[in-house]
Amino acid sequence: MIHPVILCGGSGTRLWPSSRKAHPKQFAPLIGDESLYQQTLRRFAGPDFAPPLIMTGEEFRFMAAEQAAALGLSDAKVVIEPVARDTAPAILTAALILADDPEARMLVAPSDHVIGDLPGFLCAVAAGTGAARDGCLVTFGVPPDRPETGYGYLELAAEPVPGETVSLKSFREKPDQETAEAFLAAGTYLWNAGIFLFRVADVIAAFEAHAPDLVAPCRAAIAQGRADLGFLRLDAEGYGQAQAISFDYAIMEKAEQVAAVPLTGGWSDLGSWDAIWQARAPDADGVATDGPVTAIECSDSYLRSEEDGMQLVGLGLSGIVAVAMRDAVLVADKSRAQDVKAVVSALRAAKVAQADEYPRFHRPWGWYETLCLGGRFQVKRIMVKPGGVLSLQSHMHRSEHWIVVEGTAEVTIGEDVRLVTENQSVYIPLGTVHRxxxxxxxxxxxxxxxxxxxxxxxxxIRYQDIYDRG
Known part of the structure; x- marks a missing residue:
């Protein structure tokens, strides 16, 4: 049995505006109807896999659990990292949680990648299982089909053969164009996919040998952690003492028994809009589209609209990425797709809300979005999921009118509790306790x-909250 460990952090700023700090790319349906995170979970839903262990942050715990439950994975274990510490502490913590079975194998995967060939991926995992059983730390890489400068590389001891493991010589950083072309010509390099397979005992031993300073903080974070509404909340003080460092730097570049397995069949980390364009299979003119889009005499471009009522039209475009959302529009030269993160930095410096905020604000009870905002008024649309309960609260500076347009709401206003059905409304005066x-x-x-x-x-001002928010 293989234990999937899903790393569910990161903000994906290169895919702004669809991916933002408040709603990163792994939770968005960028390719197909399901989110990238859900597609990752489906990859590990077979009989050879145990329930997934999901490492995520405080702000995404409900979203991670909800999207897993939507796939019928109610047994997924969600671990809350109180502070971001990169991949090494996350993987070590997951291994320590699974340490009751030191022979268990754990397969570590990011939550935001696309793998088009699932049978091929599972064959690669099977190929790595033997090496992992023999004590190797196994990493997976993708045979390059172009001189890509946006990925790190794995340097191999020999040319890779599908379905077989090969010794790993070194990890190489993202190269410049000339170096990437040399890597491609050599035939002994793979793109680093950031996916790993090993036995629990072996990876813990590797940390004790090569990154011992991480072990005590991660053990303390688990020992002092607590159950919280079905989640495991790691202790903030203990976890915060762990160094923020990647798993490659902390372990894989230092370990002696390291092997690589080639992955074939449509892998992408979707790290830029150019990668999305490639994954969407452009037409004969090199044009790919998503949503309500019309492309007229365009070439080598990607056009995306995420609003049903917003028609995006491209006329005579070449080498352009255009992404339209309700509150933000990106128009960029496709060759600059890797630089979109600089847009986010510029917006943050200018204190523009769209840098991080998402037009739809997700909450454990559902979501809300602003339809209209004025100096002294705001109109919102709110969805409350079945069983969802907003906190018992009051406001010091505003009153509210609620108009139910679909379904039935149980409304508490002061001591009064009533049902409000479709086409009915209620008024909550300023300062009144309500729910x-x-x-x-x-x-x-x-x-x-x-x-x-x-x-x-x-x-x-919150008086009661079933979700234990402050």
């Missing part, structure tokens, strides 16, 4: 109209 819940089996939607002198989300 809303969906006790039904279908999502409930309402329109909220706020009026007042201050409409920020921090104008909330």
């Amino acid at each position: 809303m819940a969906n006790r039904g089996r279908l999502p409930m939607y309402l329109i909220e109209v706020q009026t007042g002198s201050y409409l920020g989300e921090d104008d909330i």
Whole structure:
């Protein structure tokens, strides 16, 4: 039995505006109807795999659990990292959690990659299993088909053969164009896919040998951690003492028994809009589209609209990426796709909210989005999922009107509890303690109209919250 460990952190700033700090790319349906994270979970849903162990941050714990449950994976174990510490502490912590069975194999994978050939991927995993059983730390790489400068590389001792392991000579950083062309010509390099397979005992021993300073903080984070609404919350003080370092730097570049297995069949880390363009299989003119898009006399371009009511039209474009969302639009030269993260840095420096905030704000009870915002009013659309309960709260600076447009809401206003059905509304005066819940089996939607002198989300005094938020 193989234990999948899914690394579910990161912000994916190169895919702005679709991926942002508040809603990173792994939770977005960038390719197909399911999120990249859900596609990753499906990859490990077969009989040879144990329930997944998911390493994620505080802000994404409910989203990770909810999207897993939507696939029927209610037994997925979600571990909350209280602070980001890169991949080495995350992988070590996962191994220590699984240490009751030191012979167990763990397969570590990012949550935001695409693998088009699932049978080929599973064959590669099977090929690496024997080496892992013999004590090797196994990494997976992709045979390059172009001189890519956006990936790290694995230097092999011999040319790779599909379905076989090969000794690894070194890890190479992202190269310049000339070096990438040399790597491609040599035939002994693979793109580093960041996927690993090993026995629990072997990877813990590797940490004790090559990164011993990480072991005590990670053990303390588990020992002092606690169960929290079905999650395992690592201790913040213990985990915070671990050095932020990647698994490649901390372990793989130092370990002696390291092997690589070639991965074939449509792998991509979707690390840029250029990678999305490639994954979407451009037409004969090199044009790929997603959403309500019209491309007229365009070539070598990717056009994407994420709003049903927003038609994106490209006319005479060449070598362009255009991504349209409700609150932000990116238009970029496709050759500069790797530089989109600089856009986010510029927006953050200018304190532009769209740098990190997402137009739809996800909460453990559902989501909300702003439809209209004025100086003293705001109109929101709110979805409360079945069983969702907003906190018992009050506001110091605003009053609210709620109009149910689909479903039935259980509304608490002061001491009064009532059911509000479709086409009915209620008024919550400023300062009044109130709550809303969906006790039904279908999502409930309402329109909220706020009026007042201050409409920020921090104008909330919480008295009770089933989700244990502050």
